[in-house]
Amino acid sequence: MTENTQFKTLVNKWLNNKKAMITPSTFASFVLITENHLVPYFGKRKIGTITESDVQNYIVYLYNAGRLDKTGGLTVKTIRDVVLVLRLAMEYAYKEKVIPLLNWDLIEYPKELGNKKVVSLSKDQEQELIQCIYMNLNRKTAGILISLFTGIRIGELCGLQMKDISLTEKTININKTVQRIYDKKKGTSFIHIGPPKTKTSARVIPLPSLLVNIIKKFYNENPNHYFLTGKTRPTEPRTYRQFFSRFLKRHNLANVKFHEIRHTFAVRAIEIPEFDIKSLSEILGHKNVSFTLNVYGSANLQQKIKCMNLLNELL
Missing domain, CATH: 1.10.443.10 (Intergrase catalytic core)
Structure with a gap:
């Protein structure tokens, strides 16, 4: 694996490495996020070319048009879940000494609009x-x-x-x-x-x-x-x-x-x-x-x- 490795190769390698260390439900969730969101967007990108600006632009895209049914954007919570998988995969490449560490503190998320109301029975x-x-x-x-x-x-x-x-x-x-x-x-x-x-x-x-x-x-x-x-x-x-x-x-x-x-x-x-x-x-x-x-x-x-x-x- 090098900085010219495609993202889809990296994320699959990371998933295989991670599988034994997480629960089956978490693994299935990571795979779903990878296949539905990350690979369609970053799949063919060389991992050494992905920057903080790319991640920020991706968040904007998810917020505006990230739904799979093409009816709008994802919630901020879902966006955070997607970006977490992206971050873990990229940090795996860093630990393997393939790419520099991205500064994730620079990444910003859209503001939640209001508090989610708890629904309960009267x-x-x-x-x-x-x-x-x-x-x-x-x-x-x-x-x-x-x-x-x-x-x-x-x-x-x-x-x-x-x-x-x-x-x-x-x-x-x-x-x-x-x-x-x-x-x-x-x-x-x-x-x-x-x-x-x-x-x-x-x-x-x-x-x-x-x-x-x-x-x-x-x-x-x-x-x-x-x-x-x-x-x-x-x-x-x-x-x-x-x-x-x-x-x-x-x-x-x-x-x-x-x-x-x-x-x-x-x-x-x-x-x-x-x-x-x-x-x-x-x-x-x-x-x-x-x-x-x-x-x-x-x-x-x-x-x-x-x-x-x-x-x-x-x-």
Whole structure:
């Protein structure tokens, strides 16, 4: 490999080198970004000719016209994900002493327009959902309650086995997640059961007593059975999302995405004064408290009203 090596050769060499050191889902994501975005733009460029200015121009292009369906630009988050793969590949070439190190501090990104609003169920909508689940209680609907009262992600819920549930300690141990991973090069997909999203996503979550009583109804002694299926094979997130969507529609409930059940748990927790943000962050499996505050800190207007009304005592 030299400075005259084409970018597509570099990125494929880097991917092959990186494969053993990252999770299958991360590898699949890197390949998808490479094939969909980087190779079409930089593929035939000699890596020694790629400059900070080229990267900056590429970001502008992605922001204005980066969508694959040709309907506009990508979000800033997606642009950052794409440029991260570009940067890692180029830094690999630098470490191999092929090209000079680019100054990535010079790279700028478009400004986000406003804060992304957290979508969650209102208290009334949440109560309607809970009552409907009680009237139609089975292990699949009980899974909705588990997420609603613990905030676990859908992949973590699909990966929950009997051996991860302690009825005596009243806890669940989150130690894996179920994902369907798409192999861009082969054009196929497969189910992968692996570690949770991040190191902090591996966690033990205490359960409310009433939730334990519901889990007991569907618990069995086979440690390898998955909770949602009662069998040794899990359901995959895509299938469970479809079940959840049909359940909401069948019972005329608020139409939300399953991940918004996790948001609902977090928003309800923030509304409880005694529920400290450190505990919430660890239960959600966030990397730090500041991340939790950034996502949910502005989600609760009613809590702000309560706080501001405390100033009435000064008047």
